[in-house]
Amino acid sequence: MPLLRSADPLTADAVRLLSAIGDTLGGHGLGFGMRVATVAANFAVQRGCPPEMVAASFYAGALHGIGAVRTPIGIELGEREAAIVAWDVPVHGARIVAAMSGLPPATADYIRWHRESFDGTGYPDRLRWNGIPHAAMAINAVRAFVEALESNGDHASPAEALFALVGDAGKTFSIQIVREFRTFFAECSETFEAPAELAWDTAGFDAFASVGGLCAEIDARDDRTHGRGARLAPLAAAMATAAGIDPEHAAFAARLTALGRLHETVPGDDYDPLSRLGRDARAADARTAERLLGVSPTFAEFAPALGAVAEWFDGSGLPQRRKGGDIPPLARLLAVALAGDAMDALAQRTVADNLPDVPVRLAAAGGKQFDPAMVAAYVAARGDR
């Protein structure tokens, strides 16, 4: 299996994280998208595609699921409506990726059309026959193969997964792509998941902006958190300066808090952030964010802090009941900032006007739920706004 030259590690890490977001949204295990990416790139190499197409296949495979971030949440949909909403996921993904600079130009359109079917019954455009870019159909074939492989769990058999494609020849997949995949499978079955290295210069790719942008999309799914990362980032930076933490680090971590909210319902927000009732849900959010960040070495440094934002200063929080200084300083900072933002949002959508001001309530929770020093930093930073 010929390998190509390497992409830069920061880009690779950002793509890994973005891909994991797509995996979570799509209900797949973490690593599904990267597995699709690797096999798609190797399949493209085996078909003799030029390096740019190989790179585009890799990135499209990795990011094929992120369009789901724009599907509406909190709405009960029937089977038909859900299917129609799902039709737009590839287009959303294409638009998100098209806004990221530095990736091969064809990446977005491979994502746009990776769910089209050869027989013209796919989505979003119901393209048919050779109107579908061959590379996009190849990514779909790989996606179906890997999905079939993973659906068998520990009993995964590549040969059985191949039937997922063969049985759909002439319907979802063209005869030609199935033939090519069978050849690929026969010749490369031992190595089709070998690391794919890419001859594509990603110098223009802004890893932090791309991840931050997708986090903003996650926040925007819910009215209660719309624009939260953008609101929290300057606040967290100001608090960090007072608390002796790197302000840029804190600002970016504030945007990453969105990662915990990759699910359809957010019951934790139905409770007052100072209430113990939402603790389990907030801890689950924190664990989700920690788990996602753990897939990517560059962003993993944020994982311990994001995973501990639901801990309470007095040791009665979740998930690990850590106490005081055992909780990372950044987590203590974010816990106060998140609670303050949630209380502001709550005040805007309820008519309850008998509650004390947010700084007063936070100060009252200092020493129990929150680090008093961080509350003081929050009150000072909030006054600066």
Add this chain to the structure above:
Amino acid sequence: MIDLNERTRRISGSRLADLFFARDIGSVVDPFMGMPNHLNYLKRHGIAVHGGDLVEWFVRAGEGMIVNDFTVLRDSEVAEIVEMLPGRIYPLDLFKGWDGVFFSEEQCAYLGVWHANVHNLRSDGQTGLAIIGLWHVLCYWLQKGHAPDEMADVPPSELAWRYIRETERLVCTNNARNTVRRADFNATLGARTADCVYFSPPGKNAMKKADARVWMWEAWWQGNPYLNIEQYYRDTVFGQRTSDEGSYDRAITSVLAAAQPYPYVIVQTTAADAARFERLVAAHRTTVETVAPFPEEVYVIGKN
């Protein structure tokens, strides 16, 4: 065995939506709509759509997925399409001319049954959806003729059932009046007003090179296996001799002239022909912009 190596145009509704949203285009007319999947996508995203074509089954398909806002085919109704109904006399020999040439005897009989059943549907919307679904069956059969050992054997009624049920997802509303008409471009463009005219021009002598899956389905709908759709275009500007460059340019110019009252015109072409269409559009529009995401997918956008 019939040749299926036609170069399919990539008509992407989602791409058009991107172009439209960037320009505040809220309504469109496509006078050469073909199979109007792209108009269905645009309709689903709130754009008022109008289409025209000379091939009747395309227009019928448009009745199902463009004009129709609510009507679907329920299970019992699909069942009445895909199988012979007791007491009804079917023209089982209607497509005998294709027996042994393109299809098996059983497939030809089914085509006759479906022809009768679909013509007996009372709703235009349901008729359109049934035509779309059954067309996929025809395509599957023709494709299977090319690769008999590589495609699954599916009983005709099961295949038809699956493809017709699948059309349910096409039915949607955009709270606008959407229309299709069987007419040439002059009639279509003269009958409607919209923000934009979009078209992917027929190729030179395109009618003589029509895809078998298109003309055969028109023949099926008309109940005449020997139908030649070239006759539809005989009296149009594209039906005359458009094999030479000058005649073809004049035909395109006629369309652009008819589109003159519309604020935007978008012509979809390929990189190879982009310069020609830029020149032709520039003769009718004050500003011309080209968007070229792929060599086989180039949009020449003219604006007044």
